[in-house]
Amino acid sequence: MKKVIVIGGGLGGLSAAATLARNGFDVKLFEKNEHLGGKLMPVKLGTHHFDFGPNTITMPHVFDSVFHESGENPRDYFEWVSIENHTQNVGPDGEKFLMSTDPETVIEQLNSIDPYAAKHYPAFLEEVKRLYHLSEKAFFHRTFTSWKDYFSPGLFSALQKVKPLETMDHFHQRYFKNPFLLQVFNRYATYIGSSPYVSPATFSLIAYLEMVQGVFYVKGGTVKIAEGLAELARKNGADLLANTEVSRILTEGKRAVGVExxxxxxxxxxxxxxxxxxxxAMPSLLDEKNRSHLSNRKIENSSPSISAFVILAGLDRHLDDLIHHQVYFSADYKKEFRELFGGEWPDDPTIYISNSSYTDKSVSPDGSNLFILVNAPPLAANGKMSIDPEVYKEQIYNRLRKFGITIKPHLKHEKVFTPIDINRKFRAFRGALYGLSSNRKKDSFLRPFNRSQDIQNLYFAGGTTHPGGGSPMVVISGQNVAREIISAFDS
Incomplete structure (x- = not known):
C-alpha cells in the first residue's frame, strides 16, 4: 500500500486525505493545532460558540462532492441552511441594500437606489453566470503541475473570455452607477484578499454564487464542515494526528521520502x-537549495493578500436587528484599499459582522455571538504591526456606535485576533488570509503549481496554489491533488 503524508489539516488537507484513503492509500495527516479545519476554527467563550472563519459559505456542492465520491451521504455529517436574504449592507450615510437570492427583492431596492442598475441587473446576473460556468469548466478542476499545463488551446481560449485584463471595479461600473452599490459589489475582491481597483473582473463571478446559487450556513456552526470531513477521512482509513507538528520534509535527490x-x-x-x-511553510520545511523555484527572494518579493483584525464578542442579549451577515462601509473605499496595500491601518475601516445566532440560537443561547472583522494590512516584513490592538478595538466599537450598534454595555466575553495571531496560529505568511493577493495578474492566474517543480513527488494544496483562496477552492485543490496522485500511481 502506497504511503502518503499530508502536512496540514485544513480543508484542502482533509479533502485530499479522505479521497486518497478511499482509493486505497495509507494516509497519515499531521496538524500542528489541536483542531482540524485550518482557519475554520471553533472558539468557545462561555456559552457563545464562534466559527473563526469562513462565515459566508457558498458552493455547497463542492463540500458535498467529497462525501459523494466516498459513497457517503453528506447529510449524515452536517446539514445546510440556506439564507435567502443574507447580507444587510449599510453605507457611510446610512443607505441600506439587502443582498438576496430573490431577484425581485433586489430589483425592488434597485429601483429606488439606482434605476440604471435595476434595468441592467438581469444582464449582470447573466454575465457573472457566464464567468462562473466558464471558470468552473476550464480552471477549477484542473491541476497545474508544470508550464505545459497552461498551453492547452482550450484553456487559453477560456482565459481570454473571463475578462482577465479588466478590473472588477471597471466591470461593475457597467451595471451600477450608485457609488454605494459599487462598494457593495466591489467588496467581493476582499473574498480573495485583494483590491477591486486592480484585481481582475473574473472574480466578479462571486456575485453569481451569492446572488443566484445562494449563501449557506451549517446547523451547529460552519465548523461542522471540518468535523464532517475529518470523520469521513477517518472512516475511509486515514490516520489524522492533531497537536503534531512537522518540522522538516525529508528528501533524497529530487524526491521526498518522508517527514521529520x-x-x-x-x-x-x-x-x-x-x-x-x-x-x-516552504522555508521552514525545505532547505533553500531544494526549492529553487520558490526561493527566499521570490517569497520576499511576493504580494500577500490582506489580513484581518477580528473581535469575537459574546453579548448578554440577542441583537435581533442584526441579521446573519452585515457590512458597514467606509466613506472612501479607494482610500481604504490604498491604505491596506500600502501597509497602513485604515482610520475608517469597513466592518463586517456575522451574527450566526440570528439563524441558529443553539450556538449562542444566552446572547449574540458577534464575529466582527475589519480588513487589515499584512504584517510588515519584520513581523510587526503599527497599531495598538486595544486602541484599534475601541475605534471599531466607536464606529459601530455611529451606525447604531452598541456592544460594550452588553459585552460578556471578548477575544481579539490580530494579523500576528493569524500568522502564528495558521502559519500564514505575514498574517495574510489568502496567501497571495490577486492584485497582480500573474498571481491571479499563474499561482504556484500543484506539484513542486523541484521535488517530483511533493504536491501542494491550499489557498496559495491553484485554484486559489476561499474554502470551496481549497477543498477543490485537495481533491485535484488527490486525483493527480492516484493517476500517477495508476500509470
Missing amino acids: LSSGEKIEADTVVLNGDLLE
Missing part, C-alpha cells in the same frame, strides 16, 4: 502533500 516531526520522529512516505501557506 518536531519530536524528532521520522516517518517514511512515497508521496507528500503540503496543505498550507507555501510562502510560510
Whole structure:
C-alpha cells in the first residue's frame, strides 16, 4: 500500500486525505493545532460558540462532492441552511441594500437606489453566470503541475473570455452607477484578499454564487464542515494526528521520502502533500537549495493578500436587528484599499459582522455571538504591526456606535485576533488570509503549481496554489491533488 503524508489539516488537507484513503492509500495527516479545519476554527467563550472563519459559505456542492465520491451521504455529517436574504449592507450615510437570492427583492431596492442598475441587473446576473460556468469548466478542476499545463488551446481560449485584463471595479461600473452599490459589489475582491481597483473582473463571478446559487450556513456552526470531513477521512482509513507538528520534509535527490516531526520522529512516505501557506511553510520545511523555484527572494518579493483584525464578542442579549451577515462601509473605499496595500491601518475601516445566532440560537443561547472583522494590512516584513490592538478595538466599537450598534454595555466575553495571531496560529505568511493577493495578474492566474517543480513527488494544496483562496477552492485543490496522485500511481 502506497504511503502518503499530508502536512496540514485544513480543508484542502482533509479533502485530499479522505479521497486518497478511499482509493486505497495509507494516509497519515499531521496538524500542528489541536483542531482540524485550518482557519475554520471553533472558539468557545462561555456559552457563545464562534466559527473563526469562513462565515459566508457558498458552493455547497463542492463540500458535498467529497462525501459523494466516498459513497457517503453528506447529510449524515452536517446539514445546510440556506439564507435567502443574507447580507444587510449599510453605507457611510446610512443607505441600506439587502443582498438576496430573490431577484425581485433586489430589483425592488434597485429601483429606488439606482434605476440604471435595476434595468441592467438581469444582464449582470447573466454575465457573472457566464464567468462562473466558464471558470468552473476550464480552471477549477484542473491541476497545474508544470508550464505545459497552461498551453492547452482550450484553456487559453477560456482565459481570454473571463475578462482577465479588466478590473472588477471597471466591470461593475457597467451595471451600477450608485457609488454605494459599487462598494457593495466591489467588496467581493476582499473574498480573495485583494483590491477591486486592480484585481481582475473574473472574480466578479462571486456575485453569481451569492446572488443566484445562494449563501449557506451549517446547523451547529460552519465548523461542522471540518468535523464532517475529518470523520469521513477517518472512516475511509486515514490516520489524522492533531497537536503534531512537522518540522522538516525529508528528501533524497529530487524526491521526498518522508517527514521529520518536531519530536524528532521520522516517518517514511512515497508521496507528500503540503496543505498550507507555501510562502510560510516552504522555508521552514525545505532547505533553500531544494526549492529553487520558490526561493527566499521570490517569497520576499511576493504580494500577500490582506489580513484581518477580528473581535469575537459574546453579548448578554440577542441583537435581533442584526441579521446573519452585515457590512458597514467606509466613506472612501479607494482610500481604504490604498491604505491596506500600502501597509497602513485604515482610520475608517469597513466592518463586517456575522451574527450566526440570528439563524441558529443553539450556538449562542444566552446572547449574540458577534464575529466582527475589519480588513487589515499584512504584517510588515519584520513581523510587526503599527497599531495598538486595544486602541484599534475601541475605534471599531466607536464606529459601530455611529451606525447604531452598541456592544460594550452588553459585552460578556471578548477575544481579539490580530494579523500576528493569524500568522502564528495558521502559519500564514505575514498574517495574510489568502496567501497571495490577486492584485497582480500573474498571481491571479499563474499561482504556484500543484506539484513542486523541484521535488517530483511533493504536491501542494491550499489557498496559495491553484485554484486559489476561499474554502470551496481549497477543498477543490485537495481533491485535484488527490486525483493527480492516484493517476500517477495508476500509470
